[in-house]
Each structure stands twice: as C-alpha cells, then as structure tokens.
Amino acid sequence: MATADDRQEWAGYCGLHCSDAGTGLSLDVSGARMSEAFLADMAGPLSEALTAMVALEAGTEANPDEHRMVGHYWLRAPDLAPSADLGAGIRRSWDQVATFLPVARERYRSVLHIGIGGSAVGPRLLCDAWHDRGGLAVRFLDNADPDGIDRALRDLPGGLERTLVSVVSKSGITPTPWQVTHEVERRFRAAGLDFAAHAVATTVPGSDLAQHAAQHRWSAVFPLWQWVGGRTSVTSLVGLLPAALAGADTEAFLLGAAAMDRCTRNPAATANPAALLALSWYWLGGGRGDRTMVVVPYRDRLALLPRWVQQLVMESLGKRLDRSGRVVRQGLTVHGHKGVSDQHSYFQQLRDGRDDSFVTLIGTHRGESGESALADHLFCGLLGTLEAFAERGRPALAITLPDYREHALGALLALFERAVGLYAELVHVNAYHQPGVDKHTALPLLSLRQKVLDHLTESGEPTTAEALADATGHPPVTVHRLLEHLAARDLVRRDPGRGPADTRYTAVAADA
Numbered sequence: 001m002a003t004a005d006d007r008q009e010w011a012g013y014c015g016l017h018c019s020d021a022g023t024g025l026s027l028d029v030s031g032a033r034m035s036e037a038f039l040a041d042m043a044g045p046l047s048e049a050l051t052a053m054v055a056l057e058a059g060t061e062a063n064p065d066e067h068r069m070v071g072h073y074w075l076r077a078p079d080l081a082p083s084a085d086l087g088a089g090i091r092r093s094w095d096q097v098a099t100f101l102p103v104a105r106e107r108y109r110s111v112l113h114i115g116i117g118g119s120a121v122g123p124r125l126l127c128d129a130w131h132d133r134g135g136l137a138v139r140f141l142d143n144a145d146p147d148g149i150d151r152a153l154r155d156l157p158g159g160l161e162r163t164l165v166s167v168v169s170k171s172g173i174t175p176t177p178w179q180v181t182h183e184v185e186r187r188f189r190a191a192g193l194d195f196a197a198h199a200v201a202t203t204v205p206g207s208d209l210a211q212h213a214a215q216h217r218w219s220a221v222f223p224l225w226q227w228v229g230g231r232t233s234v235t236s237l238v239g240l241l242p243a244a245l246a247g248a249d250t251e252a253f254l255l256g257a258a259a260m261d262r263c264t265r266n267p268a269a270t271a272n273p274a275a276l277l278a279l280s281w282y283w284l285g286g287g288r289g290d291r292t293m294v295v296v297p298y299r300d301r302l303a304l305l306p307r308w309v310q311q312l313v314m315e316s317l318g319k320r321l322d323r324s325g326r327v328v329r330q331g332l333t334v335h336g337h338k339g340v341s342d343q344h345s346y347f348q349q350l351r352d353g354r355d356d357s358f359v360t361l362i363g364t365h366r367g368e369s370g371e372s373a374l375a376d377h378l379f380c381g382l383l384g385t386l387e388a389f390a391e392r393g394r395p396a397l398a399i400t401l402p403d404y405r406e407h408a409l410g411a412l413l414a415l416f417e418r419a420v421g422l423y424a425e426l427v428h429v430n431a432y433h434q435p436g437v438d439k440h441t442a443l444p445l446l447s448l449r450q451k452v453l454d455h456l457t458e459s460g461e462p463t464t465a466e467a468l469a470d471a472t473g474h475p476p477v478t479v480h481r482l483l484e485h486l487a488a489r490d491l492v493r494r495d496p497g498r499g500p501a502d503t504r505y506t507a508v509a510a511d512a
C-alpha cells in the first residue's frame with residue numbers, strides 16, 4: 001500500500017517526467033525536488049532565456065566578447081543558418097568528408113587524431129562509444145607527452161605507412177597540437193615516410209594550420225568556422241570526421257542532435273528537457289553553482305562523457321564577469337566517471353558526507369544486441385542509486401536513453417549543449433568565450449629552459465638558482481623548479497646543498 005510520501009513522490013515524478021518520442025530520451029528531475037513556487041518564479045527568466053536562444057539561432061552576435069555568432073545548432077540543421085551561404089558551407093563540409101572516406105578507407109587502417117580540448121574530448125567520446133563500427137582504428141594524441149605518443153604508435157594497425165594523421169585545431173595556433181604534430185612528423189621522417197601525404201587538417205580557413213597544410217601540400221584541409229566553439233564542435237567535422245573514419249553513422253548522429261534541438265525549443269518548460277535541466281541546476285546550486293554536478297554514465301562506452309560535459313559546462317559557465325560586466329565568479333563544477341564502478345568509490349561521500357553535490361545518472365536500456373542479463377544488473381545499479389540518494393535526501397537526476405548508438409548519443413550531447421546555453425542565460429553569463437584559458441602557459445618556461453641551459457653551458461661553473469634568476473630575469477622559485485626538472489632529466493648536474501638556496505647546477509650535455 002503506497003504511503004503518503006510515496007504518493008507525494010509519485011505526483012512530483014509524474015509532474016516533471018519528460019520523455020521525448022523523437023529521440024527516446026527520458027529525463028527525471030524529480031530528485032531535485034524543485035518547489036512549485038520556484039518553478040513559477042522562474043517562468044519569466046526562463047521565457048527570456050528561450051527568447052535569447054531563438055535570437056542566437058537566428059544568428060545574432062550571441063558571443064559579444066568575441067563579436068561572433070554562435071552556430072553549433074546549424075551544424076545539424078544547415079537550413080537554420082542565417083544565410084544560405086553558411087548552410088551551403090556546412091553541407092559542403094559533409095560532402096568533403098563523404099568524398100574523402102572511401103579514399104581513406106582504401107589507403108589507411110589507422111588514424112592518429114591530434115588535437116586538444118574541444119578538438120579532442122568530443123571526438124574521443126564518439127570514437128570510444130563506437131570503437132567497433134568496423135572502420136579505421138582511431139587513436140588520440142591529446143597531450144604533450146612523448147610516452148603517450150609512443151603508446152599510440154605502438155602496435156598501430158598497418159603501421160605508420162597505413163596511418164592517416166588528422167590534425168584538428170580550430171584556431172590553428174594552439175601550441176600543444178603543433179608540438180605533437182612536429183613530433184609525429186619526426187617519427188614519419190625517421191621511418192622514411194612522406195608525412196604530408198598522410199596528413200590532413202581541420203581548422204578555420206586562413207589559420208596558421210590551414211596555411212601550413214597548404215604550403216606543405218598536406219592531403220586535405222577540412223573547414224571549421226569561427227562561430228563554432230571548441231566545446232560545442234562535436235557535431236562539426238571535429239567530431240564527424242573521426243567518427244566517420246571509425247565507421248560510425250554520422251548522419252544518424254546529426255539527426256539525433258537535430259531531433260533533440262527541436263525538442264529543446266519547446267517553450268513549455270515541463271516538455272523541454274533542456275529547460276528542466278537548466279532549472280534543476282539553478283535550483284540545486286542557487287544559481288551560483290553551490291553544488292557540484294556529478295555525471296555518472298552507466299555504460300563503459302560512455303565513460304568519457306563526464307569529461308565532455310565537464311569542458312562544456314565549466315568552460316561555458318566558469319566566468320569572472322557576467323554579461324553586464326559585474327564580477328560574479330560564476331561556475332558549475334563537474335566531475336564523474338561511470339556506474340556502477342563509482343558506487344564503490346566516492347559515492348560514500350556523496351551519500352554520507354558533505355551535502356554539496358548532485359548526481360546526474362545516465363543509463364541506456366540497450367547495449368549490444370543479445371547482451372546478457374548483466375545489463376539489468378547495470379541498470380538496476382542506476383535505479384538503486386536513485387533510491388539510495390532519495391533515502392538520504394541527496395539530489396539525483398536521471399537521464400535514460402534507448403541505447404548508446406549514434407542517434408541517441410547525438411540527442412544526449414545536444415541536450416547538454418542547450419541546457420548549458422539556457423542556464424547561462426539564467427545566470428547572465430556569456431557561455432561562448434573563454435577569457436580564462438591561456439593556450440601559451442608553457443612557452444615562457446620553455447624559453448627560460450633554453451636560457452638556463454645556455455647560461456650554464458657558457459659559464460661552465462656550478463651556479464645557484466638565485467644566480468640564474470638574476471642572470472635570466474626570472475623569479476628564483478621558477479628557476480629552481482625548472483632546474484630540479486632539468487637535473488632529473490640529466491640535462492644539468494645537481495650538487496645538492498642543505499636546501500634550494502645552496503644547491504648548485506652545472507651543464508652536462510648539449511640541449512636534448
């Protein structure tokens with residue numbers, strides 16, 4: 001017999017349960033326990049947010065700080081683009097991939113995808129989710145770690161001679177992809193291979209990367225546009241090219257995203273899953289991100305989803321200023337990995353300790369055809385977690401998908417893109433620029449590295465960090481930290497003293 005609490009829970013669940021027939025996605029935000037009064041109070045701000053979203057999709061300068069439009073929704077609905085030219089450009093980019101695919105499949109067995117941030121996180125999620133679609137083996141070089149490159153090149157199907165190098169950088173100037181590309185080019189040269197014949201670039205026309213690819217006669221250059229941000233580029237060729245090379249059905253992926261976009265244009269909040277998510281985030285975090293969002297996909301193939309959501313949310317919402325220039329230091333912290341695994345780790349704190357987060361559990365009803373009843377163990381882990389959090393009064397949201405195939409995943413990613421855009425409107429921040437990101441943090445230290453090695457080589461004398469600081473004009477702490485690294489790499493000899501101040505360093509070898 002249902003108790004009064006059960007009936008109350010049931011009423012709240014039914015009132016806010018949102019299912020979209022077009023995508024099969026269902027959203028349950030009842031665990032947020034939003035009040036009727038809150039929903040009523042937010043009707044106005046939400047209406048304004050939805051109106052701003054209509055203007056954004058019509059091509060207004062929704063990113064005023066960079067004087068740009070925001071066009072990732074047009075990527076899956078080119079007819080929405082504010083000009084026929086833009087729409088035609090998007091379709092041409094699809095045609096360019098379709099033409100390239102058979103050539104690539106014939107010539108290559110592997111892909112080395114070089115990119116970082118939004119030029120890697122989304123593509124990696126797609127290629128991991130659909131790793132067995134029978135296409136090329138796609139490996140990601142998304143960090144400046146030579147060991148990571150060695151690992152990616154080890155046992156590369158077909159070896160370097162059958163490998164396509166796909167360099168993705170919207171701006172075309174991000175240092176790490178450049179450094180990694182030069183390193184990979186060295187590996188190709190050492191193997192006696194013509195790197196340019198194996199290389200393609202995806203970047204904004206006219207960028208340094210585009211010019212470099214043209215000058216060095218790389219195989220192809222695929223287009224990006226300034227009105228697509230890195231964190232919202234997964235439905236551009238940034239995601240479509242690697243996914244297509246991996247053998248995925250990228251048309252279904254775009255159709256799923258477009259279907260969710262249609263659903264999240266609905267002005268009725270309770271029928272708009274993105275609106276419900278944005279309102280839940282606002283309610284749970286007081287519009288200040290006072291609770292951390294923990295994203296937990298209950299599928300191994302979606303284990304990289306939290307990293308994609310993390311960049312999308314935190315790079316969009318984590319802003320010092322709001323749109324009127326007030327200092328707000330906004331944000332919404334995201335972490336997570338996968339269920340059920342995480343239930344046996346940090347869930348202890350989430351249920352029992354600090355009450356400063358909310359979970360968003362993401363499950364799929366189906367996996368691979370004919371999978372065992374273990375899939376029910378997995379899904380019941382999700383359901384059990386919802387109950388367990390409710391029991392402790394800890395907020396938990398749930399998103400369920402029919403499966404993790406292209407259409408469903410397109411819908412899921414589009415849902416989060418729209419929810420972030422609506423939430424940003426509710427808290428009045430520009431979600432589409434990233435003034436806090438410095439692409440060039442390593443460059444001054446690399447320059448100092450060379451100065452230190454040159455100085456030690458010229459002097460030949462054991463030298464302290466402070467003396468090198470004076471000689472190079474850098475703080476002694478910075479110089480000492482770098483010297484300790486160079487000593488550990490046997491690039492300088494370290495004569496230890498009692499502490500950092502009286503340790504001396506001498507050059508031992510030419511710059512490695």
Ligand SMILES: O=P(O)(O)OC[C@H]1O[C@H](O)[C@H](O)[C@@H](O)[C@@H]1O
Pocket residue numbers: 116117118119168169170171172173174177229230231315434437439
């Ligand atoms: O694609 P790129 O221009 O190389 O940029 C790669 C990344 O650089 C920065 O970190 C931006 O904040 C990210 O949004 C972007 O995805």
